[in-house]
Structures are given as structure tokens and as C-alpha cells.
Amino acid sequence: SFEYLEQVYGITPALHIQLINSKPISRSHSAEEVHKSLDEPNIGPNERLVTEEDVCIEDTEVKCLKDITGEDRVRYLKAISKEIVDVVRLGCFKLSLPQPGTKPIDTKIVLKIKTDSDGNHLKHKARLVMRGFLAELGQDFFATFSPMSSLTTIRSIFAIANAFVQSRIDTDIYVKLPNGISFTDPEGHKYKNRRLPKLLKSLYGLRQSPLLFNKEIDAFFQTTLGFERGLSDSCLYTKTVRDPKTGIDKFAIVSVNVDDIVITGDAEELIMNIKQQLADTYNVQQFEEVHTLLGFRVKRYSDGSFSLDVQAKIEELFQEHPILASKGKATSPMSPSYKYREGVPNTDLEVHVKTHFASLLGSLIYLSITCRPDLTQALGRCSRGMHAPTFAHVQMLINIFRYLNSHRDLKLFYRSSSKPIDEYFRQTAAKQADLTTIIDYD
Secondary structure, eight states: OHHHHHHHHOOOGGGGGGGTTSOOOOTTSOHHHHHHHHHSOOOOTTOEEOOGGGEEEOGGGOGGGTTOOHHHHHHHHHHHHHHHHHHHHTTOEEEEOOOTTOOOEEEEEEEEEEEOTTSOEEEEEEEEEEOGGGOOBTTTBSOOOOOOOOHHHHTTOOEEEEOGGGSBOSSOOBEEOOTTEEEOOTTGGGSSSOOEEEESBOOBTOTTHHHHHHHHHHHIIIIISOOEEOSSOTTEEEEEEEOTTTOOEEEEEEEEETTEEEEEESOHHHHHHHHHHHHHHHOOOOOEEOSEETTEEEEEOTTSOEEEEOHHHHHHHHHHSGGGGSSOOOSSSSOTTOOOOOSOOOSHHHHHHHHTHHHHHHHHHHHHHHTOGGGHHHHHHHGGGSSSOOHHHHHHHHHHHHHHHHOTTOOEEEOOOOOHHHHHHHHHHHHOGGGGGGOOOO
């Protein structure tokens, strides 16, 4: 229990991840000593850490490359080699003798062509993932929950990094590698049973990976870097430092969304230190400005403003339901003067919308809470028919899609302003609370 850990080891709930290697860590240990102890893999007798020299890939046996030829095959093969070597370099596997009856969990290679926010080709990418649905509750994992940042938090963040496969595993998991990929074991003949790859750190696809990563990164930011965790958003971390030259307080904000770390703020030295610590601790080599996140696109402009849009998601929605783009246009998502017809759905469009009402409405709600607030009021009224839509609700939803089809490229803009009228409204809103909800900060 939390109380037992606190009394015996002096460890707070945020530091539970530090017990994975069964090495009690007290409050007297520095943050550097904590992460140094975590980086030391627990290698027992008759075990050996897998190194990149042990990696063996037979391209003719790799199942996911079976139907791929030409230049794509060469690029994907390079991507697969890089992925396997990178995972091994992180210390994710050791060769170990499993207990009798132990069943290893299958893995697979997932191939993808990575593109930028405009759909231009960036690179061929491969990912080694666990077939986590084969894991058994109570044996291979005990919990899977991981908190997520709210979209309100994410909309205010600018820089992004990734370190998902760094969190330590808290159960014994053996791995069955995909066809064509193996780890050599020169000393394997000494043992009656064949040594299998045992997982030391989490991989994509493992059910508990998001939870383990969240515990790991929470301990990293609070213990190592001294950030404070948000009260209303448990994935938000903040830190304020005073500039010794100007005496002005500056800040850094970090948002963790499952496997993405998003950083912003005006404390440049602190942000550089965060990046360096991430590079040293998790081998993160590349930091880039955010272009896409959680389905919406971020675009910066020369005047310092930026915009958010979900045009790609809208295009996918109309591609999935092409019938929605074939009928009419609308200038408003909900017209107060529109009179809804009585009756039952009888056209192909009306029947389609009623059949997929909940799914379509859910997709639109996601668009509205990301960066399409123009849909919010109409969706609020339409949502009343979520579980039992009437003919009026079907007509409302059709009208919303007609409007969306006519306004696919609308963007949500953020920009600073120094207009005197804006400052006047800010001062007025500070004195009269009933005006704060209608003030536009542009």
C-alpha cells in the first residue's frame, strides 16, 4: 500500500516506479542516483543482456515484407533494422530461462510511411509492437489506466518529443520475435531449455505501457527536474524560475499525452535543460516544433500567431461517408428559421444518417472540442437525440454536415494584440464578472 511504502522506504506514490528492480530507494538518494540505479538492468545468473551484435534479420522470412518490392522493400528493411537495433540499444531485452509453462507474448512489425502535416513523404517507418491483447490480467499486467492531458491544455503547447519505450516493466514477460528476426545465443547449448528474450522495458502494444510510461515520466519531472504537477490536469507540469539578470519570473510548461511530451514557456535556459535531461536519460535525440497533434494541425505564421485546424480529420470523415458530401450546402450549422419536416427518414441520406447517428455525432463532437467551436451550439441541441434520434434530429445532423462540407478549411487562430479597445475590455472584465464570458482576447 501507499502507506507501507511511505513508512518502510520513505517513498511517495510518485516514486513507485523506482521499485521495479527491487532496489529500495530512500529520500537520501539524489535524482541522478535514482535514474542511475534504474538504468542498471537486473541481470541474474544464466542471463545475458541482448546487444546489437546479437540481432539477426533474414529479410526473406520477414512476413510483413512479403508483398513489398523494389525501393519500398529496401527502405522498409532499413527501417526494420533500425527499429530492432534501437530497441536493443535501449536495453529492452535479456536472454533468460523461462519458468516451466511460461507462454511468450507474440510481437509483430508494423510498417508505415510517415508524412508531414501536408501529406508529403518524410520517411519509411517500422515499429516493433507487442500483441498485447494476448496478455492475461493478473499475470502479465495488473493495471492499464493512464491519464491524458485535456485538449484545452494541449492547445497551448508548442514543442514535442517522444520517449515511450523507456519505462520499466513490472512483471515477467517473455517475447516471441516476429518471423525473420532473432537474437543469437552462442552459449545457449549449455542449457536444457532454450533461453528466450525477456522484456526489461515496455514496448508499444503492451497493455500496461501507457501506465508504466506515465509513472516513469511523472517521477522524472517531479523528482529529477523539480516540476509541480497540476491539480486540475494531472498530465500538466509547471516550473517557475527567476531570471538572475532581470529579476523577472519565467516559466516552463510540460504536457504529457500518453507517449508525447510537449514543452513550451519563456524560460529558455530551463527548457534547454529539460531537453538535455531528456536526451541524457531517455536517449531522445530529436526535438521539433509541433506540426500535428491528436489529429489537429498546428501552423505558425511570421507575425508570431498560429492556427489550429482539423481539415485532415474532416476529409477522412467525408471519405468514410461520401454520401454526406453529395447533398446541398448550408451557411450556418443551425438556422433558427429552419422548419424541420415531420415524418420518418426515407431517403438514402436520411437513412444513412440515422443508422450511423451516434458515430457521426461523436466525430463532430471531437471536432468541436479541438478547434471547431462554431459547431458547439448546434451539436449541443442535436446531442439530445444521441440514443433515440427523431426525424428532426436526423435533419439537424444533415444540416450540420452540409455546413461542414461548405466550411472544411476553417481555422482557429491565436494571436496577440495591443489594440487599446482590447485592453479596455480586459480592465472592464476584471471589474465586472458578468462580462468575462463575452470578452474576446483575440
